[in-house]
Amino acid sequence: MEMERINENTIRVLIxxxxxxxxxxxxxxxxxxxxxxxxxxxxxLEEVDKDHQFQNNDAxxxxxxxxxxxxxxxxxxxxxxxxxxxxDAGDSDSDHPEKRDRVSKYIAEHPDNNKPQPVSDxxxxxxxxxxxxxxxxxxxxxxDFVSLAKALRLENxxxxxxxxxxxxxxxxxxxxxxxxxxxxxDEVAIANEYGKTTAxxxxxxxxxxxxxxxxxxxELSRYYFK
Numbered sequence: 001m002e003m004e005r006i007n008e009n010t011i012r013v014l015i016x017x018x019x020x021x022x023x024x025x026x027x028x029x030x031x032x033x034x035x036x037x038x039x040x041x042x043x044x045l046e047e048v049d050k051d052h053q054f055q056n057n058d059a060x061x062x063x064x065x066x067x068x069x070x071x072x073x074x075x076x077x078x079x080x081x082x083x084x085x086x087x088d089a090g091d092s093d094s095d096h097p098e099k100r101d102r103v104s105k106y107i108a109e110h111p112d113n114n115k116p117q118p119v120s121d122x123x124x125x126x127x128x129x130x131x132x133x134x135x136x137x138x139x140x141x142x143x144d145f146v147s148l149a150k151a152l153r154l155e156n157x158x159x160x161x162x163x164x165x166x167x168x169x170x171x172x173x174x175x176x177x178x179x180x181x182x183x184x185x186d187e188v189a190i191a192n193e194y195g196k197t198t199a200x201x202x203x204x205x206x207x208x209x210x211x212x213x214x215x216x217x218x219e220l221s222r223y224y225f226k
Contacts, residue, residue, distance in 0.1 A: 003048045004178070009077050011048055016070040026224070045075055065212055066220055091160070121197070131176045133184055137195025137203060139168040148194035149221035155183050159215035164209035169218065170195060171202060 002014040020026065025040055049055050054077045063074040094197045122134045139145045145161065145168050157174040172191060174184045205211075213220050 001044075001047075006074075011054065011075040013044055013073040013075065014070065015044070015073060018070075020070055021200065032133075041073070041075075044073060046048055048075070064212075066224070105222045131184075133172075133176070133188070134202060135172040135174070135188055135191060135196065136198055136200060136205070137170045137172070137191055138198035139170065139195055142168055144168075144194055145170060146211060146221050146225045148191060149218045149225070151194065152190045152218060154187060155216065157184075157187070158215045159213075159217040159219075160211060160215065161213040161221075162205045162209035162211055164200065164205055169200060169205055169209065171205065 001016065001019045004014075006012050009185065022041070023043075041064075045054055045060070053058055060077050063073040063076070065074075109152045121133070123131060123133050125131055139148075146161070148170070154172070154174065156176065157172060157175075160171040162169040162171065170191070174187055176184050189208060
């Protein structure tokens with residue numbers, strides 16, 4: 001385990017897979033068990049915060065970024081507790097919904113019915129005419145997403161995993177030079193076998209969701225959940 005003091009208010013901790021094994025922790029535990037997350041994060045904090053500057057602070061937050069070598073843990077103090085990119089180990093959003101801007105959240109989730117509605121499966125084109133298809137899928141359980149990860153291998157695309165309101169969301173961005181690409185269509189068809197269509201949009205996830213894995217969520221899940 002390696003520790004780096006980024007600034008006065010932030011510590012970056014690199015935790016390898018060997019360290020996780022020694023502690024009896026898996027990435028699955030960190031993504032799905034709130035109590036185990038809290039215990040694990042504070043045990044790391046006790047090890048790296050020798051002068052107790054963070055442990056004695058009421059506004060401590062944690063951000064975890066899994067990768068193939070383990071995970072990066074960012075520990076911050078004296079931050080805005082309404083920042084939803086950080087994980088507050090002491091409280092959950094369901095316990096303190098006032099942490100979010102309720103008006104903005106309501107507008108995002110209840111748009112004007114007279115205006116065009118954002119969709120969770122949309123196609124756009126870049127300046128060169130290349131097509132990008134963005135698909136958002138919802139999963140009640142992390143296991144459902146893991147099953148998809150084992151079945152779907154993207155030919156040309158990215159995958160991001162989010163946690164929002166107790167459910168998991170996968171954002172797929174699939175790229176193609178062909179307006180009618182059967183490979184992309186097949187990839188979307190496979191994804192729909194495991195995930196559900198949703199009214200939650202990319203904008204809502206970016207604003208209010210917690211990003212768990214970036215760009216290569218499918219690949220990381222196959223690596224961790226063999």
